[in-house]
Amino acid sequence: MTPGFLAVDSGGSGLRVVLGTAGGDGDDPRVLGRRASREAVRTGTRGIDPGHLLGQLLPMAESLRKETGVVRIGTVVVGAAGLATLGDALRAELPGALARDLGVRTVALVADAVTAYVGALGPRTGAVVAAGTGLIATGTDLERWYRADGWGHLLGDCGGGAWIGRAGLEAALRAHDGRPGGSAALLARAEERFGPVAGLPGRIYPRTDRPAVLASFAPDVAACAAGDPVAADVLRAAARHMADSAAAVCPRGGEPLVAVTGGLLKLGDALVVPLEEELAKRLPHARRTAAEGDPLHGSVRIASDLATGSFTLPGDEKMLWVTADPDG
């Protein structure tokens, strides 16, 4: 029987796992079973905690094997948020543990920006902007990977949800103070959502999920954009930042693809219309395309290609790290 694969997407909202088998001869991989947990893998002093990840993944793998009848799992791909900077312990321990406990031969540890890329475009050249609360752009010419932004809400993530929400709240407070650049419409929205503005600092600074709180105001900015020039300017600036990041990672030559993926697209036309304009302006040589799938889909794609030996994407110590058990 064909060996199966496990494809994993590990992020802030938990773990999602697929057990599948590779499609041969260019066929799509077959998804045989799915599991999900709502418990995000912990990050400790050693970075992402391998024990906590395995403690969730191994029982899921066991029950998926029983459910699907797939006896052997040859390949595991883990796409994880924070892998580039917080993945050392994972890289050190996961391959050995998976070989020992599941008999896995090939393990790939992949930054979530790369699973987002592959989920959106597959193994083709181009640029993908992943935009949710944060924002990161990933590109490849199939020789190496490029990234732009993804620095978090204080240092960048320019144009992402927290960035838009923060700019909207600043405009609300400018209106409150009588400073230039204010928006009475955003001020009214901010008071609806958070109460009197005098209490706003107390509602935001003590929280540990400040970026998410800021991002929760982004839909209000989008809702105001049709009638409010300040809100429209915030979204236009966000679109410009997104196009800047896409352009920084997109191959200069050829006919690369460009896609945008992530929850921020839910803001609708208020963002999407200026975004299409800015992308067309900054990347006239690139072909705009819709994302094929999400990061879990990217993880499945990488696993299937590794299993069939048709994997062509460039490796990268931090962003796409593949290891094959020499004793396997």
Added chain:
Amino acid sequence: MTPGFLAVDSGGSGLRVVLGTAGGDGDDPRVLGRRASREAVRTGTRGIDPGHLLGQLLPMAESLRKETGVVRIGTVVVGAAGLATLGDALRAELPGALARDLGVRTVALVADAVTAYVGALGPRTGAVVAAGTGLIATGTDLERWYRADGWGHLLGDCGGGAWIGRAGLEAALRAHDGRPGGSAALLARAEERFGPVAGLPGRIYPRTDRPAVLASFAPDVAACAAGDPVAADVLRAAARHMADSAAAVCPRGGEPLVAVTGGLLKLGDALVVPLEEELAKRLPHARRTAAEGDPLHGSVRIASDLATGSFTLPGDEKMLWVTADPDG
């Protein structure tokens, strides 16, 4: 003997206390003794902790009385950071406690933005920008108080130290990524100060004093401004924000004064030259003047004027709250 006063400045770096006596007939107040602690008054679930403030202030008052021979303290003025939003417990408990333990008749609780104002301009109409890590502008027409900004590093404090440092680091990372708006000079400075930029998020996000860490990069931005147009633009934008806030609180008519106070002036000409230009542009009717003194000086001034009955500034429940013991 003339009753004395205590003037207090309570902020992030601790408590500073002066015992003095009021000058009669327009004479300056006499400062007889000083104390300082390096322990910032705690903020708890009830806001600024009155017990923690009194636990430091009462022993200082006792030893100052012994040292100076001033037997009676009639007036206490406490200028405190965060008073407007976090001062409820202080307003509820401090006057009674000071009446009981020190026989004090008159207590004023004053926002640090107002002690900064009075320290800079005294009881005259105008606008004062207090700029350090954060930024707040305070103005008065002697009928009421006006404030602009002071919303903290995520919502505003536009043009303050954290704002300048954050903008400088963003420009450094833009250069690193190859996005527009980057500065190679700021990138080199950022790596000198914080190490390789890949580690920058890990150096900033886990800290509880993020605004101070961001502000620590502001001197680097100033140092680059002479040769680097991106750094110069950051400081020009900061100057514009400062002038915006000053203009929002400055009386429109008459000949108001305008002053800038706080640690940010240490950045020197790179900030001060564009700041003078922006203030002249935004407030042509206001007379620019140097700040007479610091917030503790403002607290002394308010205490002395209250003690002599020559206090003329407008009261404000949140910003300048004076209470006189009716049984005193």
